[in-house]
Amino acid sequence: MVIGNILIIDDESINSETIKDTLEDVNYKVVLASNAAQAKLIVKEQTFDLIMMDVWMPGQDGMSLLEEWMQADFSMPVVMMSGHAEHQDVVKAIKLGAVDFLKKPLHDILPLVRKFLSEKINRNDEQKISGINFDLPLKTVRNIFEAQYFNYHLAQNNHNIAKVAELAGLERTTLYRKLKDLGIDKK
Template identity: 30%
Template sequence: MASSTLLVIDDDTIVRESIVAYLEDSGFNILQAENGEKGLAVYKETPPDLILCDLRMPKMDGLTVLRSVRELSPDTPFIVVSGAGVMADVVEALRLGASDYIIKPIVDLEVLEYAINRALENAQLILENRRYRESLEEAIHSLENNLHLLQEDQKAGRQVQMKMLPQEPLTFQNFKVDHQIIPSLYLSGDFVDYFALNEHSFAFYLADVSGHGASSAFVTVLLKHMSINLLREYQSHGGRVRVKPSHVLNFLNRSLLETGLGKHVAVFGGVVDTRDQKLTYAFGGHYPLPILSTPEETLCIEGRGLPVGLFEDATFEDVTIDLPEQFTLTILSDGILEVLPQQTLQEKEDYLLSVIKEGAVTVSALTDKLGLNTIKAAPDDVAMLILARN
């Protein structure tokens, strides 16, 4: 990984200088020392990203340097260089936490560079995993506190949950996203969110957590936390990485399984890019199918994908479609199927299509047409999210 700072410690001047010259040509920043004592002093003054150290040196050998470094930093990548006749020292170095070893004489310096890059990449993965675990522990701690609050007072908990939802519709150029959630209890297992990614794209999703009440609301807090972390990570890259809904669902799937909460989520998520006027979306066990309505036709958009947080080997697929000049995309949680009066699933789906085709293409209009405001005790949470243009 070019631009990383490396510390090269070797008492053999010729070997050390040849290694330093090669690595500098490869774009690394190099610190160097002629023995273990000086190397350890350089390390303490300017901690490098990786240490490359000879094992056999006068005054202080490489194993002593490694032990000292490990006391100060357990995770700094440390590659040992050893003669072929001292493999016992190599084994001891690996036991002490060395990342890799190189046998002298180093005939091919490209092999050395490959080992360095691999060690740096592994160190970066370890760092990212630690940060993720710390973030997850903080989230779980926060969730435990929130759950205690929810158990004490469901109404207060509902206020907390409502604050996590978008407080107003999103207007992005000539697009608009709006939502409505009608909980079966004070606390809902349904959740929606939408937000700008950069100046030319925005994301949205509707999630339906299995079950409802406090335990499901607990997971919606976790989903909100995860989406915030993903957005921050995306923005930390300057928005250069293209957001793929399938990648987000994969991340959520792994994260929910790791929590061990025993909850899964049906999700539909998408990203609109206004440069090419396209919508990229992915299904995570979501049903009923979202309904796309234009002046010419009203139909269900297709897709497939297993629920999120249920199967370790679940895979998710991105689908990209061109967006019409005028359209609405209506996404509903499966709670809507519980409150419709029709008898069969097909009749319920046909009724939803007809209602939207007849013009119920805003949150208020659809809520009124379906009579959702008059429901006193819904058997399941009902959530809707509507994306529209013009």
Template identity: 80%
Template sequence: MIIGNILIIDDEKINSETIKDTLEDVNYSVTLAANATEAKAIVKTQTFDLIMMDVWMSGQDGMSLLEEWMNAGFTMPVVMMSGHAEHQDVIKAIKLGALDFLKKPLHDILPLVRKFLSKQGIYKSEKVSGIDFDLPLKSARNIFEAQYFKHHLSQNNNNIAKVADIAGLERTTLYRKLKDLGIDKK
């Protein structure tokens, strides 16, 4: 039985293969991407419970990919990794929306992955407000966001500016989210 789907984005093949082998030994499903281009193609067709991404890669670096994804409303949880982490990189990654920042080489990866997935509710099977925690994270998050925005729109007479302020979003981002969730703004 698969207990979690993980994407590892790292151009250091030996590093990603080692993590993959360790995680697959205990029933995680692991997909590898060697660069940002591969990762973008993969996430278009698959959802993951956790994405572990290297900062320094050939082509587009991990930090700019994280920023690109977060600006587009990306909902899968991302953990950044680097062997040369500077304090400002850690702070930037967390501010952009990364769950954590790990220093490579990674030791004791299993407890870390379990911790990240338990934070995401992967190990829970109960339902809260109609959300099935056995769903992929993106699906559960979309259900929650739809309920959240419908509630605030109804409470505020469909005032987009007010709901954007409550949600801490720019209006254009809110419009995009509402469209993506199939919510009528009227």
């Protein structure tokens, strides 16, 4: 089971292959690109949970690619890497939209990747929650949530009331009453 898709953009194949081997050993799917041109083609075709990109590469450098992507409302998190980063490079990368800046060689990469991916999950959860109007009374918000919950499970289970009742941990008669109170058509 793949637990995350990661793109590594680095012209130093020894570095990227080492990271790839480490991450693939624990079920991450890793794709490698050796330059910006390859990376652009890859991200047109695939989505990644994390992109790790070297600053200094032949052709287009990582900073200018990061800037290009961020100006185009790029949504995948990017971590910049460099073996000889100056303080101003770190500041510039973060201002451009990188989620972090790592110094190469990367030692103990697994905890870092897990941290970045858990932060992405938390950001996604916050975005989902932010759509709720917290100024409404609790009962109203609960009813909105319950209606979404039951509509989702009814659709996923071909409107099988017995199955939805089992998933929700309710008696069927209680579920029927709940659906009626929420104004949900059982069909």
